[in-house]
Amino acid sequence: MLQLRFFASLRDQLNCDGESLDWNDNFSIASDVRKVLVARGTPWDTLSKSTVLIAINQEMGNDETTINDGDEIAFFPPVTGG
Amino acid sequence: MLQLRFFASLRDQLNCDGESLDWNDNFSIASDVRKVLVARGTPWDTLSKSTVLIAINQEMGNDETTINDGDEIAFFPPVTGG
Amino acid sequence: MNISISIQSDDFSHNEEYQKLCNDSPRIGAIVTFCGLVREFDDSNGKGLFLEHFAGMTEKTLENICKQAAERWPIISMRIVHRIGAMELGEQIVFVGVNSAHRKAAFHACEFIMDFLKTDAPFWKKALTKDSDYWVEAKASDTEAANTWKK
C-alpha cells in the first residue's frame, strides 16, 4: 500500500487531499505512480505537468526516486512560503 | 588658518587632539600639511605612515586633496567601528 | 550549535526571538534577523494571505537547511518561526535569526536559510483579495537565488 498526498492548488484541482493506493509489483520509481494517476484522465492529468514536485516519505525526490511498499508519496506545486 | 585634528591612537601618540596652524601660501594639497608636521620629528613623524587617513572638512580625502585657508584637516588611523 | 524551529498559527514576538539570539553565548558578536511581512498586493485589493504547509516535512526540511548553513559558516544559533493559516496585511509571516562571532557568517547564513526556505520548504500561499482567493505562483527569481549558493 502507498499513501498518496496532494497539497495546495493541486489538491484543489483534484478535489482530493490523499488516498491509499494498492502496491503494484510493477512500481519501481516515483514516475510509475505518477503515470498511473495521469492515466485516469481529467483532472488527474494535471499531474503530468513538469512543475509538479514529488516528496517520498517527506523528503524531496523526483520521478527517478525509488519507491517501496508502505511509502508516503506527496505531490504538490512549487512552494511559495517565506 | 587651518584647524588640525587628531583622533584615537594617533592623538595618543601625539598627545594632542588638535591645533591651529597658520595658513602658508605654499599650501596647496593635504600632503603639504602632512610634510610640515612630519618635519617636526618624533612623535610627529608617525604621520608619515601610509595607513594614516585624512579628512578635509569632515569628508574623507587623501594626500592629493586640495586644501584652502580655513579648512579643518583631520588625521586618524584606519577606522574600527561597528 | 542550536537550532530552533517553530511552525505556528499564532503571531510571534520578534523581540523574544532576538533576545534569545542575544543571550545564548558570550562569543556572539553579530546577530542578523530577517522578518517577512504580508505586504500590500493587487493594487490594494489584497486583504491577506492563507498559508498551508506539509506538517512534518516542513520541520525536517527547515532543520536540514539549518544544518547545511552550519556546515558552511561558524554559526552559534539559528531560529526559525514560520506562521501558517490566515494573516492580514502588515502581519509577520516568518522570522529567521542567526548569530555568530562574525558578521559575514551571520549575514550569509540568514540569507542562505531564507533562500532555501523559499524554494524547498513545503509552504504554499493563497492570496485573499476583495474579489477572490488564488494560489500564489512560485517566482523564478527565488529559484535563481537558491541556485547561486550551489555554485
Add this chain to the structure above:
Amino acid sequence: MNISISIQSDDFSHNEEYQKLCNDSPRIGAIVTFCGLVREFDDSNGKGLFLEHFAGMTEKTLENICKQAAERWPIISMRIVHRIGAMELGEQIVFVGVNSAHRKAAFHACEFIMDFLKTDAPFWKKALTKDSDYWVEAKASDTEAANTWKK
C-alpha cells in the same frame, strides 16, 4: 525613503528600532536587521570596549552610505544606531535595520551599510582588558568586504 541615524552613549532598544521598521509603510515585505555585540576577546581577558568617534563626520558619512544603498536597492527606510563611550561584554554596539518590499534588497542593503560603516565611518575601538587598554587594529577582511561592492 527615510534615513534615521543616531550616535549615542546610551544603550538602545532593538525592539523599538524593529517596530519602527515594521510600521512605516504597507508596502514593506521584508525587514533585515544587524546587531553587533561586544563579544569575549583576549581569552576572556577582555572587559569591554571604549568607542571614540569624530562627531559630525560620523553622521555625514553614515548618511552618505545610506544614500548610496538607496541608489542601488529599492529601500523604504534605513535606521542606524551606533553607540560611543564605554561598553561591557555582551552589550549592543551597533544596529542597522533596513526594510523593503523585497528580501534581497533588504539583505543586500543591510550588509552594504555594515561593510561601509566598518571601513568609512570614523569610529575607533579601544579594547579594555584586565591587564591594559589598547586600540583595536583595523582588519584587512573589512576592507576586502567593502571592496566587493565596488566591482
